[in-house]
Amino acid sequence: MSTQTLTESGPRAGSRLTRRERFTLYWGKYSAVAILALLVVVFAALEPAFLKGGNPGRIIEQSSITILLAFGEFFAILLAGIDLSVGSVMALTGVVTAKLMVAGLPWPAAALLGGVLVGALIGLINGTLISATKLHPFIITLGTMSIFRGATYVLSNATAVSGLPPQFSKIVGGRLGGFLPTPILIVAVMLVVLVFFTTKTKAGRNLYAMGGNPQAAWYAGINANRHTLLAFTISGLCAGLAGTVNVARLGAAEPNAGTGYETFAIAAVIIAGTSFFGGEGVIWKVLIGGLIIGTINNGLNMVGVSSYYQQIAMGALIVLAVTLDRFFGPRAGRRSG
Amino acid sequence: MTPVVSMTSITKTFSGVPALRDISFDVLPGEVHALLGENGAGKSTLMKILSGAYEPTSGTITVDGTAYAQLTPRQSGEAGISIIYQELSVVEQLSIAENIFIGHLPTTTVAGLAVVDRRTMRARTAELLEAVGLRRAPETTVRSLSISEKQMVEIARAIAFDARVIVMDEPSSSLTEEEVGRLFAIVRALRERGTSVVYITHKLKEVIEIADRVTVLKDGAAVRTDAVADVTIDSLVTSMVGRELKDKYLAAHSEQHGTIEPILEVSNLTRRDGKARDVSFTLHRGEILGFSGLVGAGRTELMTAIYGADPCRAGRIVLKGRTLRIRSPYDALRAGIALVSEDRRRTGFFHNFSIRRNIAITAQVRSAGFGGLWGLVDRRSEARIAEEQRRALNVKCRDIEQSVVELSGGNQQKVLLARCLAAGAEVIIFDEPTKGIDVGTKAEIYGLMRTLADSGVGVIVVSSELPEILAVCDRILVFAEGQIRAEYAAAEATEENLVRSATATPELERI
Numbered sequence: 001m002s003t004q005t006l007t008e009s010g011p012r013a014g015s016r017l018t019r020r021e022r023f024t025l026y027w028g029k030y031s032a033v034a035i036l037a038l039l040v041v042v043f044a045a046l047e048p049a050f051l052k053g054g055n056p057g058r059i060i061e062q063s064s065i066t067i068l069l070a071f072g073e074f075f076a077i078l079l080a081g082i083d084l085s086v087g088s089v090m091a092l093t094g095v096v097t098a099k100l101m102v103a104g105l106p107w108p109a110a111a112l113l114g115g116v117l118v119g120a121l122i123g124l125i126n127g128t129l130i131s132a133t134k135l136h137p138f139i140i141t142l143g144t145m146s147i148f149r150g151a152t153y154v155l156s157n158a159t160a161v162s163g164l165p166p167q168f169s170k171i172v173g174g175r176l177g178g179f180l181p182t183p184i185l186i187v188a189v190m191l192v193v194l195v196f197f198t199t200k201t202k203a204g205r206n207l208y209a210m211g212g213n214p215q216a217a218w219y220a221g222i223n224a225n226r227h228t229l230l231a232f233t234i235s236g237l238c239a240g241l242a243g244t245v246n247v248a249r250l251g252a253a254e255p256n257a258g259t260g261y262e263t264f265a266i267a268a269v270i271i272a273g274t275s276f277f278g279g280e281g282v283i284w285k286v287l288i289g290g291l292i293i294g295t296i297n298n299g300l301n302m303v304g305v306s307s308y309y310q311q312i313a314m315g316a317l318i319v320l321a322v323t324l325d326r327f328f329g330p331r332a333g334r335r336s337g
Numbered sequence: 338m339t340p341v342v343s344m345t346s347i348t349k350t351f352s353g354v355p356a357l358r359d360i361s362f363d364v365l366p367g368e369v370h371a372l373l374g375e376n377g378a379g380k381s382t383l384m385k386i387l388s389g390a391y392e393p394t395s396g397t398i399t400v401d402g403t404a405y406a407q408l409t410p411r412q413s414g415e416a417g418i419s420i421i422y423q424e425l426s427v428v429e430q431l432s433i434a435e436n437i438f439i440g441h442l443p444t445t446t447v448a449g450l451a452v453v454d455r456r457t458m459r460a461r462t463a464e465l466l467e468a469v470g471l472r473r474a475p476e477t478t479v480r481s482l483s484i485s486e487k488q489m490v491e492i493a494r495a496i497a498f499d500a501r502v503i504v505m506d507e508p509s510s511s512l513t514e515e516e517v518g519r520l521f522a523i524v525r526a527l528r529e530r531g532t533s534v535v536y537i538t539h540k541l542k543e544v545i546e547i548a549d550r551v552t553v554l555k556d557g558a559a560v561r562t563d564a565v566a567d568v569t570i571d572s573l574v575t576s577m578v579g580r581e582l583k584d585k586y587l588a589a590h591s592e593q594h595g596t597i598e599p600i601l602e603v604s605n606l607t608r609r610d611g612k613a614r615d616v617s618f619t620l621h622r623g624e625i626l627g628f629s630g631l632v633g634a635g636r637t638e639l640m641t642a643i644y645g646a647d648p649c650r651a652g653r654i655v656l657k658g659r660t661l662r663i664r665s666p667y668d669a670l671r672a673g674i675a676l677v678s679e680d681r682r683r684t685g686f687f688h689n690f691s692i693r694r695n696i697a698i699t700a701q702v703r704s705a706g707f708g709g710l711w712g713l714v715d716r717r718s719e720a721r722i723a724e725e726q727r728r729a730l731n732v733k734c735r736d737i738e739q740s741v742v743e744l745s746g747g748n749q750q751k752v753l754l755a756r757c758l759a760a761g762a763e764v765i766i767f768d769e770p771t772k773g774i775d776v777g778t779k780a781e782i783y784g785l786m787r788t789l790a791d792s793g794v795g796v797i798v799v800s801s802e803l804p805e806i807l808a809v810c811d812r813i814l815v816f817a818e819g820q821i822r823a824e825y826a827a828a829e830a831t832e833e834n835l836v837r838s839a840t841a842t843p844e845l846e847r848i
Contacts, residue, residue, distance in 0.1 A: 199714075200713050200714055201712065201713055201714060202701050202712055202713065202714055204714075205694070205698075205714050206698075208687075208689060208690070209687050209690065209694075209698060211689070212687040212688055212689035212690065213683075213684075213686070213687050213688065213689075215683050215684045216683070216684050216685055216686060216687055217687075218646060218665075218666060218684075219644075219646055219666050219676065219678055219684045219685070220666070220670075220698045220699050220756070221665070221666045221667035221669075221670040221671070221699055221702045221760075222667070222698075223665065223667060275689075279687070279688075279689040280689050
């Protein structure tokens with residue numbers, strides 16, 4: 001009702017936007033980038049070593065796990081849902097992949113593929129439960145978060161799985177050609193694949209439709225179950241990838257890996273401006289969101305802030321980013337939600 | 338007489354685009370003041386300024402001799418202004434009494450603690466329900482009420498807090514004829530009590546019937562304010578649309594439309610929840626078939642069942658001689674049956690999508706590929722489809738990349754229509770196609786239905802507006818309590834016999 005009069009009066013005149021409206025426009029587009037830039041400037045000012053000696057590269061590499069988890073989490077949140085189990089999925093796939101390798105799975109590439117498949121399979125379980133029960137993903141993944149973590153402990157006897165083939169860590173956790181860290185390459189490949197998926201494929205577009213208005217999506221002939229399965233399978237797949245990369249970086253599979261990482265993933269997705277109400281969000285911004293989380297962790301370490309304060313800072317930043325979004329973002333001014 | 342409220346030279350711009358231009362509008366004590374205009378004329382925006390939801394860009398609002406540059410929602414409430422929005426704001430889970438007193442629950446002191454005084458609340462509610470003529474117990478859960486009853490609850494709430502001006506935003510848009518009659522009785526009673534009513538509508542007949550004065554808005558400006566006694570329907574139409582409409586709707590049927598070739602045959606269809614039972618009918622190619630009846634008769638439910646959106650227990654659907662197995666809207670669309678749903682917001686458009694995407698979303702169903710849903714989005718062909726439809730349907734927008742929420746109700750409806758056309762449907766079901774849509778767009782939509790029918794599409798129209806059903810349809814089925822009760826050819830149908838069939842008991846009117 002409120003905006004219907006806009007259209008009759010012709011095109012929106014760009015020149016007549018007020019300063020606040022213009023800020024809203026740019027904030028909606030570039031808020032994540034702005035926050036990242038601000039953090040970099042602040043940390044560089046506080047600690048000159050922040051930008052020196054390969055530290056920027058290290059930040060990106062350290063962020064890769066969060067980014068991969070956030071890529072998956074994005075799809076759950078896109079459907080106005082959530083996936084709390086990503087941290088557990090990460091640990092479980094890590095342990096399964098490590099066990100496979102200890103049992104003789106030969107090549108690093110096969111191990112990587114195995115991890116992805118295991119993750120996707122676990123995600124499929126989440127998706128099946130959600131579409132079969134029609135319960136909110138929060139409830140289902142709250143349950144599976146615990147189930148998958150428990151399964152990880154059972155499988156690993158609660159001890160780290162080690163004795164992996166050395167070339168696995170060297171290749172998947174190391175640097176390609178001694179220069180480009182493989183985790184960064186994996187993130188880059190996933191980014192390209194997911195940008196393509198979300199912007200160019202019908203299934204990707206249909207996920208946005210379902211997130212925006214699930215009833216209308218059903219009426220428009222979109223198969224809700226199939227797309228729910230798809231979204232959570234992608235979430236599991238990304239968590240599986242993160243788990244495998246994590247094992248490679250550590251050289252062993254820790255059963256308690258990824259504990260609490262779902263908060264990082266969710267935070268990265270939300271800082272990226274993804275709507276918690278579904279249907280709105282962009283995958284490249286999730287990359288920035290993940291980098292923001294990594295930058296905060298790294299920067300606070302460099303500056304010498306204790307890890308307890310780091311948690312406080314992280315939480316404050318999330319609240320701040322979303323608050324700014326509430327007042328200046330594309331949904332600002334709506335009376336409810 | 339001094340006005341209760343007067344708004345002077347109100348201007349409002351959104352993002353630099355003027356929505357209201359220099360509007361002056363006042364409400365006298367105890368009058369029914371109709372605010373008339375097409376969708377997008379600015380009626381709702383003006384009232385949102387009155388309620389304090391929006392602040393005007395310029396202008397003043399005078400309440401009790403005090404001029405304000407803007408009202409806060411609180412000031413508006415304290416001034417006795419109460420708004421009943423089209424989308425009702427009752428809390429479904431609470432009782433009628435709680436809904437009325439929400440935020441102002443009467444309390445009594447028990448052991449030094451203020452607790453809700455249920456007895457007073459009950460008694461007061463009973464009085465108020467009596468005043469609005471709603472025969473329901475105060476503790477009835479609002480969820481179980483019909484839309485018209487919920488509206489009465491809102492009116493009761495306004496009276497409870499001594500509203501001096503009650504604004505009703507298109508209150509009749511989801512009511513049946515009978516319920517509208519009841520609403521009018523309440524409006525007249527309010528006038529008797531000295532309460533002023535601002536009655537927002539785009540239905541001319543209602544203005545003549547209920548209002549004392551009328552203000553016509555067009556493109557964000559007030560075109561005229563007159564005593565209703567001095568106006569005619571024709572002159573109102575002219576001020577509203579700014580052009581002479583030779584015929585408000587379509588020319589009467591002079592020739593027989595439709596063929597004898599059946600395109601859709603439905604037999605013994607029963608919904609799983611029983612809201613439509615054992616329904617059989619045939620739709621012919623080139624025909625416009627109307628479903629008349631009261632709101633809640635089960636017509637919408639029948640259509641969503643045919644469309645596969647809701648499950649059926651039994652029944653057969655045959656399209657062009659082929660028996661279909663429809664288990665989802667996807668199956669229906671793929672077979673060539675499309676539905677323009679009644680509730681644009683809930684089951685219609687995607688607020689997060691552009692016009693292009695909203696139109697093209699069903700086109701994928703027809704394309705090949707795994708389930709038709711995989712594969713790549715062809716932006717260029719989507720743009721072509723959307724642009725074609727936008728032109729054909731004359732959707733008023735900046736361009737097809739504009740967000741659909743920025744459109745007026747009528748144009749949103751056209752977008753949903755375009756979606757059905759883009760799906761290449763051979764049977765199109767229109768459920769309340771002109772609900773909340775202005776006169777000009779209505780005529781366009783009626784014309785479009787006829788064009789579709791003439792091109793060989795089977796058209797089904799569900800409508801609670803009798804003039805609409807009578808003007809548009811070639812054949813009319815009357816639906817009541819989940820079943821077809823009567824059938825009329827266009828020539829023999831009148832408002833009277835449609836209403837009689839819709840309300841009569843089945844024994845009397847069995848056909």
